[in-house]
Amino acid sequence: MIEVVNQEIGFNKVFKDFNETKCRYRVAKGSAGSGKSVNVAMDYILKLSDPYYKGANLLVLRKTEDTNRDSTFAELEAAIIKIFGASYYQNIWLIRRNPLMMECRTTGSRIIFRGMYDERQREKIKSITVKVGKLVWIWLEEATEFEESDIDILDDRLRGDLNEINPNLYYQMTFTFNPVSASHWIKAKFFDVEDEDYFTHHSTYLDNRFIDDAYHKRMMRRKERDPDGYRVYGLGDWGELGGLILTNGEIKNFNITPDNFDSMTIGQDFGYNHADAILTLGFKDGDVYVCNEIYVYEKDTSEIISLAEGKLDKNLIMWCDSAEPDRIQMWKRAGYYRAQGVTKTPFQQAKPMAGANKKSYINSQIDWLKQRKIYIHPSCINTIKEIQQWKWKKDKETNQYIDEPVDIFDDAMAALRYGCTSQMQQRTSILEVL
Numbered sequence: 001m002i003e004v005v006n007q008e009i010g011f012n013k014v015f016k017d018f019n020e021t022k023c024r025y026r027v028a029k030g031s032a033g034s035g036k037s038v039n040v041a042m043d044y045i046l047k048l049s050d051p052y053y054k055g056a057n058l059l060v061l062r063k064t065e066d067t068n069r070d071s072t073f074a075e076l077e078a079a080i081i082k083i084f085g086a087s088y089y090q091n092i093w094l095i096r097r098n099p100l101m102m103e104c105r106t107t108g109s110r111i112i113f114r115g116m117y118d119e120r121q122r123e124k125i126k127s128i129t130v131k132v133g134k135l136v137w138i139w140l141e142e143a144t145e146f147e148e149s150d151i152d153i154l155d156d157r158l159r160g161d162l163n164e165i166n167p168n169l170y171y172q173m174t175f176t177f178n179p180v181s182a183s184h185w186i187k188a189k190f191f192d193v194e195d196e197d198y199f200t201h202h203s204t205y206l207d208n209r210f211i212d213d214a215y216h217k218r219m220m221r222r223k224e225r226d227p228d229g230y231r232v233y234g235l236g237d238w239g240e241l242g243g244l245i246l247t248n249g250e251i252k253n254f255n256i257t258p259d260n261f262d263s264m265t266i267g268q269d270f271g272y273n274h275a276d277a278i279l280t281l282g283f284k285d286g287d288v289y290v291c292n293e294i295y296v297y298e299k300d301t302s303e304i305i306s307l308a309e310g311k312l313d314k315n316l317i318m319w320c321d322s323a324e325p326d327r328i329q330m331w332k333r334a335g336y337y338r339a340q341g342v343t344k345t346p347f348q349q350a351k352p353m354a355g356a357n358k359k360s361y362i363n364s365q366i367d368w369l370k371q372r373k374i375y376i377h378p379s380c381i382n383t384i385k386e387i388q389q390w391k392w393k394k395d396k397e398t399n400q401y402i403d404e405p406v407d408i409f410d411d412a413m414a415a416l417r418y419g420c421t422s423q424m425q426q427r428t429s430i431l432e433v434l
């Protein structure tokens with residue numbers, strides 16, 4: 001057995017059978033924060049470091065290759081450090097960032113990171129080579145992003161006799177995801193059919209002993225305000241895909257330096273129990289680029305200002321939620337001299353509208369956002385999560401969507417709306433001239 005330096009590491013009990021199964025497909029659906037990603041990362045690091053599985057190699061996939069860096073790669077790196085200790089892990093694992101790759105120095109096992117976004121990325125999967133042994137394990141993180149045809153390509157990779165390499169090896173694909181839609185192919189393929197090759201699993205944040213009280217409270221708020229979202233992200237039950245507000249977002253790796261854009265701004269939605277979300281936005285040819293994000297819970301303004309040092313450009317306009325002028329003042333004093341509150345009126349109106357309600361204000365911004373492409377840098381993992389979940393409310397009686405956004409887990413979306421204020425105003429003034 002391998003020598004684990006850190007004796008503190010622990011698994012959540014709910015994953016015991018999941019970690020032990022040798023079924024070809026092990027499929028973990030679960031709520032947000034149920035511990036799926038951390039569990040799979042720790043499970044694989046332990047196995048790949050263990051001479052018992054010598055010859056095993058792991059392919060880690062996100063639909064978009066670049067999103068690996070801040071999700072699966074970061075998770076696996078954290079698992080290595082936790083298991084072997086910060087001062088010792090480099091003796092056991094070699095970690096390369098460019099391109100992403102990990103190699104266990106004792107077993108020779110490798111972890112390779114790829115995507116399946118387009119033909120080019122799919123082709124790269126066919127040509128993967130390993131140093132020792134064979135590719136035997138594949139982890140599809142956020143598996144609902146994949147298409148069923150992607151699985152056929154991967155299945156082709158996991159073939160051939162393993163006995164000659166090491167009789168302890170077995171082929172396996174691991175799926176982790178939130179069950180966003182009952183009409184998803186993953187449900188039909190793995191959950192609606194009994195097959196001895198399938199091991200399906202369910203977990204919720206309540207199974208995760210490492211979740212703190214604040215997370216529980218946020219979930220309870222979501223249960224109240226967004227019952228549909230709570231079903232998926234709180235209970236880990238199959239939900240439905242409809243009602244998404246912004247479907248024009250695209251995760252894309254792009255150069256975030258200022259020369260790349262016509263203009264740039266910052267948007268901030270203040271929060272403490274909710275997230276405080278700050279986005280740097282770039283604008284080019286009418287499209288919006290989300291370049292970086294700060295997304296933190298339960299931090300004072302001064303702590304957030306420290307976090308922002310070196311990450312945010314103090315010369316940019318920072319559009320903030322106008323409800324908290326004291327916090328805007330603190331940002332100004334910290335050198336963000338162009339920090340200012342947004343005026344919450346529908347921007348198409350030349351003058352603030354008497355009795356303008358919050359709903360038409362937000363809806364006018366949504367209309368504006370819908371008319372362009374929103375490119376999101378892969379490092380903005382919380383913005384990506386929010387845009388994929390931000391939905392219209394449902395009328396309780398008719399069960400139809402209404403034109404009012406669900407007002408929870410929308411902090412990055414608020415920062416996005418605020419951050420576009422200058423661009424929205426430009427359009428208003430053109431309309432006024434006309």
Ligand SMILES: Nc1ncnc2c1ncn2[C@@H]1O[C@H](COP(=O)(O)OP(=O)(O)OP(=O)(O)O)[C@@H](O)[C@H]1O
Pocket residue numbers: 010011012030031032033034035036037038039177178208210211
């Ligand atoms: N075995 C563990 N040891 C220590 N902390 C853990 C463990 N499992 C989970 N956690 C904590 O719980 C948090 C949520 O876990 P994780 O990110 O794995 O959830 P998830 O099921 O992947 O959520 P999502 O569906 O949102 O991706 C982690 O950020 C970590 O702080």
Ligand SMILES: [Mg+2]
Pocket residue numbers: 036037038
């Ligand atoms: Mg996860």
